[in-house]
Amino acid sequence: MSRTLFGTDGVRGTANVHPMTAELALKLGAAAGRYFRRDQSGAHRVVIGKDTRLSGYMFETALTAGLTSTGMNVLLLGPVPTPAVGFLTRSMRADLGIMISASHNPAKDNGIKFFGPDGFKLSDEAELEIEELVESGVRLTQAANIGRATRIDDGRFRYVERAKQSFPADLTLAGLKVVVDCANGAAYRTAPEVLWELGAEVVPVGVTPNGHNINDRCGSTHVRTAAEAVVSHGADVGICLDGDADRVMILDEHGQVADGDQIMALLASRWAEAGRLAGGALVATVMSNLGLERFLEGRGLRLERTAVGDRYVVERMRSGGWNLGGEQSGHIVMTDYATTGDGLIAGLQFLAAMAESGQPASALARSFETVPQMLKNVRYRAEAVPLEAAGVQDVIRAAEAALVGKGRLLIRKSGTEPLIRVMAEAEDPELLTRIVGEVVGAVEAAAG
Structure with missing residues (x-):
């Protein structure tokens, strides 16, 4: 079964x-x-x-x-x-x-x-x-x-204390203005409380849930609202959580986004320098950018790739004895602090880097240059099996051949929605656009 x-x-x-x-x-x-x-x-x-x-x-x-x-x-x-x-x-x-x-x-x-x-x-x-x-x-x-x-x-308060314990005891967020977008979701009270108790001036966004507005034009999947707040309030940094606060996106003082790959790169390099990165490795999924892998290799660190899903990241971390992993989408798993992705604690680690280094968010939010990457989703009917169509398989084979030595192609079914995700990376943007367009077109035709 x-x-x-x-x-x-x-x-x-x-x-x-x-x-x-x-x-x-x-x-x-x-x-x-x-x-x-x-x-x-x-x-x-x-x-x-x-x-x-x-x-x-x-x-x-x-x-x-x-x-x-x-x-x-x-x-x-x-x-x-x-x-x-x-x-x-x-x-x-x-x-x-x-x-x-x-x-x-x-x-x-x-x-x-x-x-x-x-x-x-x-x-x-x-x-x-x-x-x-x-x-x-x-x-x-x-x-x-x-x-x-x-x-x-008091469950919320117990977690508040747990989150605060992940922040270095000798540091404070005093003097930092932080926009926190809680996506009208589960952390709408928790995240602002933690940041305020650690000394930050907090600008809360997405903290008025009504049962219908979770993730609605806010949160980690819609960062524009928080980015506008960062700029208009002159904030130092923005933290964007999703509906259940297990993923995060970071915004610098200009409202520019650092995704999960950039956050992991920063933490991996800092943890390695401090002797905290177990096994000299970071665990991430097949979706993480090739630029992250090159960044780690340049520092003598390894990237261990898994299937998509933070659960598979955690399983690999536990089997290998590694303590840092995550996904480009913003799931950051730090088993020193949590058993699953934790957007708030990951955000606190970024803030700790700001407090320790005295550098602005913009100096920390871009550790590496990304290889051009394009991701498109194709929705399909539940009964359809577009990836099994002969025409789709022919187009995929041709695309993979065109990318040999130049990039990579990843096609997978979403595990949470009826979507086929088509992702490609290539240094040549014209080749990238053509490859993704051809594969998406074939999948759309097969999906009806």
């Missing part, structure tokens, strides 16, 4: 459309409860966090019903960043952590992410077993053993 519910980052889709229905969430809750409560002995607990989507209430309730029906005690955190769930799962000695969020997706979508008792996301094998339990159904507990649900009022 192959996984059909889980994608690269949990279960995700449009709310009230399969698989993101209350009925399926109840079954998932029961299946996860049974999976993590196999021994039937002792007290078992699960922590549940969510972002600010309206549908979060529905899924929170449905998951709670399913989990308690198998005897799990549920601890409800309310709106907190995804990394807070990973942290609190381990801190509160829970058997399981769940985050209800569709990350950077629009408000109509939602998702369910699972964390194991160690605070790390579940393996493919564990997700497959949970799917099998959803399919087969689970045995419910006896009435006397039904679990309880409890609201945890």
